[in-house]
Each structure stands twice: as C-alpha cells, then as structure tokens.
Amino acid sequence: MLRDGKVVHLVRCAACGPQEREVSADAAAYVRSFLARGVVPDGLVGDHLFKHTTSTCPGCLALVTAQVVIRKGQVFFLKDCERCGPSEALVSEDAGYYVKAYSFARAGTEPLIFRNTAEHGCPTDCGTCDDHEQHTCLPIVEVTDHCNLECPICIVDNQYSNHMAPATFAKIVDGLVEAEGACESLALSGGEPTSHPNILELLAIANRPEIGRVVLITNGIRLGKDRAFARALKDMGVYVGLQLDGFTADVHTKLRGRDLVAEKAAALAVLAELDIPTQLIFVATRGVNDHQIGQVVELFLSGPHFLSLNFQPVAYTGHGGGTFDHDPNNRLTIPGVIKRIDEQTAGKVNYTDFFPLPCSHPQCVSLTYLLRLDDGTSIPFARFVDFEKHATLLRSSATLPATAEVEDALIDVIHDVFARQDEIPRGAEILAALRRSLDEMFPKQPLSSREAFRVSERQSKSIFLHHYMDRHDFDLERLRKCCHHYPQIDGRIMPACGFNMFHRGAAKGPDTPRAKFGRAPFSLPVIT
Amino acid sequence: MSHLCEGRVALVTGGSRGLGRAICLALAREGAIVAFNYLKADADAEATVAQIEAAGGRASAHKVSVLDKPGLAELARALDRAHGKIDILVNNAGHGQVVPLALMEESDWDEMLDTHVKGAFLTTQAVLRIMVRERYGRVINVSSLAGVKMMQAPVHYATAKAALKGFTESLAKEIGRYGITVNCVAPGVLDEGVSDHLPPARREEYLRHCALRRVGRLDEAADMIAFLASDRASYANGATLVVDGAV
Numbered sequence: 003m004l005r006d007g008k009v010v011h012l013v014r015c016a017a018c019g020p021q022e023r024e025v026s027a028d029a030a031a032y033v034r035s036f037l038a039r040g041v042v043p044d045g046l047v048g049d050h051l052f053k054h055t056t057s058t059c060p061g062c063l064a065l066v067t068a069q070v071v072i073r074k075g076q077v078f079f080l081k082d083c084e085r086c087g088p089s090e091a092l093v094s095e096d097a098g099y100y101v102k103a104y105s106f107a108r109a110g111t112e113p114l115i116f117r118n119t120a121e122h123g124c125p126t127d128c129g130t131c132d133d134h135e136q137h138t139c140l141p142i143v144e145v146t147d148h149c150n151l152e153c154p155i156c157i158v159d160n161q162y163s164n165h166m167a168p169a170t171f172a173k174i175v176d177g178l179v180e181a182e183g184a185c186e187s188l189a190l191s192g193g194e195p196t197s198h199p200n201i202l203e204l205l206a207i208a209n210r211p212e213i214g215r216v217v218l219i220t221n222g223i224r225l226g227k228d229r230a231f232a233r234a235l236k237d238m239g240v241y242v243g244l245q246l247d248g249f250t251a252d253v254h255t256k257l258r259g260r261d262l263v264a265e266k267a268a269a270l271a272v273l274a275e276l277d278i279p280t281q282l283i284f285v286a287t288r289g290v291n292d293h294q295i296g297q298v299v300e301l302f303l304s305g306p307h308f309l310s311l312n313f314q315p316v317a318y319t320g321h322g323g324g325t326f327d328h329d330p331n332n333r334l335t336i337p338g339v340i341k342r343i344d345e346q347t348a349g350k351v352n353y354t355d356f357f358p359l360p361c362s363h364p365q366c367v368s369l370t371y372l373l374r375l376d377d378g379t380s381i382p383f384a385r386f387v388d389f390e391k392h393a394t395l396l397r398s399s400a401t402l403p404a405t406a407e408v409e410d411a412l413i414d415v416i417h418d419v420f421a422r423q424d425e426i427p428r429g430a431e432i433l434a435a436l437r438r439s440l441d442e443m444f445p446k447q448p449l450s451s452r453e454a455f456r457v458s459e460r461q462s463k464s465i466f467l468h469h470y471m472d473r474h475d476f477d478l479e480r481l482r483k484c485c486h487h488y489p490q491i492d493g494r495i496m497p498a499c500g501f502n503m504f505h506r507g508a509a510k511g512p513d514t515p516r517a518k519f520g521r522a523p524f525s526l527p528v529i530t
Numbered sequence: 531m532s533h534l535c536e537g538r539v540a541l542v543t544g545g546s547r548g549l550g551r552a553i554c555l556a557l558a559r560e561g562a563i564v565a566f567n568y569l570k571a572d573a574d575a576e577a578t579v580a581q582i583e584a585a586g587g588r589a590s591a592h593k594v595s596v597l598d599k600p601g602l603a604e605l606a607r608a609l610d611r612a613h614g615k616i617d618i619l620v621n622n623a624g625h626g627q628v629v630p631l632a633l634m635e636e637s638d639w640d641e642m643l644d645t646h647v648k649g650a651f652l653t654t655q656a657v658l659r660i661m662v663r664e665r666y667g668r669v670i671n672v673s674s675l676a677g678v679k680m681m682q683a684p685v686h687y688a689t690a691k692a693a694l695k696g697f698t699e700s701l702a703k704e705i706g707r708y709g710i711t712v713n714c715v716a717p718g719v720l721d722e723g724v725s726d727h728l729p730p731a732r733r734e735e736y737l738r739h740c741a742l743r744r745v746g747r748l749d750e751a752a753d754m755i756a757f758l759a760s761d762r763a764s765y766a767n768g769a770t771l772v773v774d775g776a777v
Contacts, residue, residue, distance in 0.1 A: 417708065421663035424607075 296346020462517025718774025
C-alpha cells in the first residue's frame with residue numbers, strides 16, 4: 003500500500019500477527035518502475051508477466067495467487083488451485099489502459115472509526131476492518147430482500163424474508179454519520195426498495211443535513227405506475243437511480259426476466275416530467291446489450307435531469323449472475339464498454355475522455371465528466387482538462403466538493419482554458435459555460451448550502467463505469483481499496499464485492515456454500 | 531552591464547507621448563521590444579517609434595483604443611504571432627481633467643473611469659492569457675499619488691487612480707501562481723506629466739511638502755517601471771511604489 007509518500011508491504015501471519023515492511027521510501031519512483039513492468043518487450047511471443055495478486059479459484063472460491071499477464075494486448079489472471087486445478091480469466095480488454103490505470107493510484111482516506119480490527123486478514127474481517135484502505139464514499143443500504151422481478155443477472159440473493167424496520171435503518175444512518183462525519187450520497191437498494199411498505203419513511207430518515215444526496219435505486223416499475231409515489235420522491239428531493247439496461251424486449255428478457263420496454267418508458271416519462279434528478283444504471287453484457295450502449299448515452303445527454311450514467315460490466319455473481327451463461331475469457335470489461343461508447347456516439351464521447359478514478363482502486367471505476375454548454379450540449383472535461391495533472395478533480399460523484407484543493411484545481415482549469423481558448427475546440431463556448439456556472443452557483447442573493455448543492459450538480463454530467471468483481475476476476479487488492487459499501491443491520495459496513503463474494507452465499511448462484519466467516523444480510527442481531 | 535529587459539516583449543498603453551512615451555523609451559533602452567497603443571496622436575506615435583529606433587531599439591505603434599475589446603484581442607494576438615509572447619504590460623493610458631465635483635458631468639466621470647480602469651481591465655484580460663500560457667508576466671499599472679494619498683486632485687481622477695491600486699493588489703493575488711507579478715507605480719507631480727499644468731499655488735504647495743524640493747522627471751518614473759518590469763524585481767508583487775520625492 004501507499005502511505006505518506008512511501009510504499010509499505012503489509013503481511014499478516016497466522017502465528018505472529020501483522021507485520022509491515024517498507025518497500026520503497028519514494029512512492030512516485032516505485033510507481034514509475036511498477037508501470038514499466040507493464041511494457042511488453044518487442045517480439046515477445048506468449049504471456050508477459052506484469053505482476054501477481056490474490057484472486058479466487060472460480061471452482062471452490064479459495065483465495066489463490068494469480069499471475070497477472072498481458073497477452074495480445076489484453077490482461078488475464080492465471081490461477082492454479084490445489085483443489086480445482088488451473089483456470090484463466092480475462093480482466094481487461096486493454097492492457098495499455100490496465101497498466102496506466104495504476105498511475106492514478108492514490109492513498110485512501112480512513113473513516114473516523116473502523117467497525118472491526120483485522121485478525122485473520124482480508125476478506126475475513128470485513129466490517130470494515132482497520133486494514134481497509136478507503137472510507138465509505140458510496141454507502142448502499144439494502145432495505146429489503148423482496149423484489150418484483152427475478153433478474154437472470156441479479157447479483158444479490160433475495161430471500162423474500164425482510165423489510166428493514168425504520169428504526170433499524172435510522173441506526174444504520176446514525177452509524178454511517180458516526181463513521182464518516184458526512185456522506186455525499188446514500189443509496190437505498192434491495193431487492194427492489196420500492197416494494198418496502200415504509201420506503202417513504204426510510205427516505206425521510208435518510209434526508210438529513212449530513213447526507214448530501216439520497217438516491218433510490220429502482221427498476222422503475224412502481225415509478226411508472228404510481229404517480230403519487232413519484233411526486234413524493236420529487237417533493238422530498240430524492241434522486242432516482244434507474245436501472246436501464248436497454249431498449250428492446252429481448253434485452254430486458256435476457257437480463258431482467260421479462261419485457262420491460264413499456265414500464266421503463268413510463269418510468270422515464272415521469273422522471274422527465276417531474277424533473278427528478280436521475281442516474282441511469284446500465285449493466286453491460288457482451289452479446290446481449292452492448293450494441294445499445296450508444297443509445298443510452300444519447301438518452302442520457304438529451305435530458306437535463308439526467309445527472310449521471312453508470313455502466314456496470316456484468317459481474318457473474320449472485321443468485322442470477324452466478325449462473326448466467328458466460329465465458330470468463332470473453333467478457334466485457336471497462337475498456338470494452340468505453341470502446342463501444344466511443345464507437346456508438348459519433349465522437350460525442352471518446353475513448354480518451356475516460357480516466358480511472360483514484361478514489362477507489364483504479365481498476366474498479368473509470369469516469370468522465372461532461373460540462374453543460376449553453377446550447378444544451380455537453381463536452382467531456384477531458385477535452386479541456388489535463389486529468390493527469392488535476393487528478394484531484396476525479397471524484398466518485400457528479401459534483402465536486404468545495405475544498406481548497408478542488409478550488410485550487412478549478413482555478414487552474416479556468417486559467418488554462420482562458421490561455422488556450424484558441425487551441426481548444428469550442429474554447430469560447432467552454433469559457434462561457436464556466437462563467438454561467440459561476441453565475442448560477444454564486445448568484446447575487448446567496449443560496450443555502452442545499453440549494454447550492456443542487457445548482458452545482460446541474461452544471462455537469464458524469465459517466466461512470468464500475469466493474470463489480472466475481473469469482474473469475476476477483477482481486478484482493480481492489481477489495482481492500484473499495485469505497486462502495488453495504489452497511490448492515492448489525493453495524494458492519496461491508497465492501498460491496500467482498501460481501502457479494504463471501505457473505506451472501508451466492509457467488510456461484512443460489513446454492514453456493516457460504517465462506518465459513520460469511521454472514522448473510524439480515525442474519526445477525528440488529529444494532530441497538 | 532546587461533540590460534534589465536533584454537529579450538522581453540512589452541506592451542505599453544497610451545505610449546505616444548508624456549509618461550507613456552518615457553516608459554516606452556526606458557523599456558527599449560533596457561532591451562525590450564516595445565509595442566504601444568495610442569488613440570489619436572499619429573504624429574506623436576510616429577515620433578516615439580522614431581526615437582526608439584534611432585537609439586537602436588525596436589518599436590511598433592498601434593492605433594487602438596483601450597476600450598476596444600476586439601481590437602485589443604487582435605493586438606495581443608498579433609504581438610504573440612510576431613514574437614511568441616508578451617512579457618510586460620504597462621497600463622498607462624489615461625488623461626487628466628481639472629474640474630470640481632460640483633461641475634462634473636456624468637460623461638466626465640465615465641470617461642475618466644473608463645479610460646483608466648476599464649481600459650486596464652480590458653487590456654490586461656487580452657494580454658493575460660498569453661502570460662498565463664507562458665507562465666511568466668510583469669504587469670505594471672500606472673496610478674498616481676492622488677490615488678494613494680489625500681491631496682487636492684479631481685475626484686474622478688483620484689478615484690480612478692485609487693481603483694488601479696485595488697486592481698493591482700487583487701490581480702496579484704489571483705495570478706501570482708502563474709509566475710506573473712502585478713505592481714503599481716504612483717508618481718507624484720512630474721515635469722511634462724499629466725499634472726504639469728497645475729495652478730501655481732498647488733504646484734508650490736506640492737514643492738513645499740516634497741522632501742526633494744522639486745517635481746519629478748518622466749524618466750525617473752519610467753525607470754522605476756522598467757525596473758519593476760525586469761527579473762530584478764522578481765519578488766515585488768502586489769506593491770504600490772510611490773515615486774514622489776517624499777511628499
């Protein structure tokens with residue numbers, strides 16, 4: 003891990019406990035030499051070993067060492083399990099992107115408190131333990147395990163047994179605030195959270211000053227049918243994360259179990275009509291809906307209420323996803339989705355507009371921000387911002403916090419565009435949009451902090467790609483840096499992929515034996 | 531001894547005569563390639579260029595108002611194309627007017643404030659983008675003793691000159707991060723300067739309070755500006771330097 007400009011090797015021995023060793027006193031030099039290992043020698047035939055990591059055996063889910071190799075421009079894990087034998091898995095369709103992503107690695111920020119101490123090492127002590135390298139950026143509370151769909155790619159394992167009690171939910175929110183001080187965003191998920199009988203009560207509980215944005219992640223079926231419910235969301239200032247994996251009956255049927263075209267259209271219509279701030283969530287699956295990626299980008303760019311678009315290359319884990327037909331060596335990864343965005347949007351959003359997010363592990367998330375120009379179109383920030391220089395601006399959300407560091411970077415961006423306005427395509431329009439943003443965010447009559455938040459997030463849009471892990475591409479170093487967490491009723495705050503892989507008991511489908519340290523959702527006593 | 535501004539490219543506003551011309555001459559003498567703008571006086575502008583060239587320097591005159599935003603942008607672009615940079619900007623353009631507030635027309639006020647303050651803003655904005663790109667610049671604003679000390683001077687003139695002091699300090703904070711310094715020079719009464727035609731009583735009062743017992747010369751203020759424009763003044767930023775013989 004990187005710490006205080008140094009590189010530290012952490013070791014946890016069953017007999018002797020934790021130890022650490024300084025690998026390098028110069029983290030920057032170490033990262034440079036590390037990246038150089040990813041350069042494939044000219045004329046090399048066969049695999050080029052880039053590094054090692056810890057993955058899982060896809061057969062028995064045991065932790066195994068993986069060789070990370072570059073093969074014909076792609077990256078694979080090569081694993082050999084004592085029990086199940088060798089296996090391979092594609093982890094990136096672009097070795098260049100994969101290697102360079104490590105240059106965006108940054109040390110994480112610890113939460114105010116950890117829930118657990120590390121005893122046996124990652125991933126056994128989740129909750130989070132004090133070995134975890136990142137605080138909670140995006141908490142996702144699964145408020146129910148009931149659902150009104152049976153999705154063939156479902157990554158959870160709904161038991162139709164629990165709706166979280168409002169008092170329990172309130173304790174979870176209290177715990178989050180205690181651990182984080184404040185949360186930029188809090189997502190309510192499930193199951194299908196709109197099937198919770200007290201969902202509006204839960205949303206009201208979450209709607210407190212320490213939480214910047216309350217997001218309801220939904221398949222949209224209820225939204226399209228229940229206008230009063232949609233109106234209530236609007237009145238409460240709730241944001242909607244709408245699953246939208248495509249536009250045709252065959253795509254919905256393959257991924258969500260039935261034709262949802264009309265229901266998705268109804269949900270989209272009410273979101274637009276009520277101007278509810280919306281995130282679109284598109285689970286991208288090779289050979290199923292990857293030809294509709296450009297179409298969802300076009301939809302996203304067309305509506306001012308669409309704040310972000312989240313692509314999730316499918317993870318083959320969970321009740322549905324664990325058994326979904328797939329080839330682990332021929333699947334979509336983050337670069338594959340970006341390539342399709344590039345190819346299907348006619349230059350509106352390009353491959354080079356995306357950068358790894360330093361907040362989480364750089365292989366987990368890639369993103370681009372788009373500035374809203376005065377004519378209603380959007381232009382990716384990468385066209386006028388040097389993100390390698392201004393990595394501070396790469397954040398995990400659609401908005402930028404008003405920190406001194408961010409303000410500093412924004413001032414540089416403004417002056418850089420100002421100085422190069424003749425060289426940058428649409429330079430004058432970008433300057434005009436930046437000026438408009440300032441006018442709207444700092445009007446003559448001051449805004450309340452919440453109003454300012456709402457105004458500022460409308461100045462830009464963001465496209466995220468978040469690749470959740472499964473038994474094929476699981477990478478322990480990614481899990482340790484995870485910042486997308488599931489808070490539990492027992493007070494633990496669980497990094498998402500570790501929870502999905504080892505605790506739900508559905509990594510290979512519904513009948514997967516749970517890891518001996520695993521604890522399913524709703525299975526432990528409620529925090530008191 | 532090497533010249534203070536060798537190899538630098540300078541733009542001086544209002545450079546055809548008076549203090550502006552003296553600044554052009556001083557910068558050219560110190561090795562800068564000098565461009566200046568002017569509003570009306572073609573013959574004076576030609577004389578300034580001729581004087582610089584006669585001394586072996588390089589100069590060009592540009593007839594464009596400091597209130598002509600597109601014209602200033604084009605001038606900055608032209609200098610950038612010709613020389614690849616603009617290192618030095620001296621916001622000097624201005625004029626004097628003797629009139630008490632009681633008789634001041636709104637147009638008097640507007641013209642005074644526009645020429646001194648808006649002109650400095652527009653010219654600086656046009657040039658600044660080149661300085662930011664180059665991560666280097668020297669901006670010197672020509673204020674006046676009337677803008678920094680309480681004295682009998684036309685209110686609109688004193689207001690405009692005081693505004694330039696604020697302009698200097700705020701801009702210095704804003705763009706210092708790009709290696710650009712912004713300073714202000716506040717001359718006292720200069721022979722052949724804008725306050726040269728003071729009523730005799732005022733002039734005598736000035737001399738009575740001036741430690742050096744004389745009015746200044748244009749080149750004495752211009753040399754200070756040339757110094758501030760040089761690398762020798764690299765740590766002076768946001769400063770207002772009074773050049774008045776100690777009044």
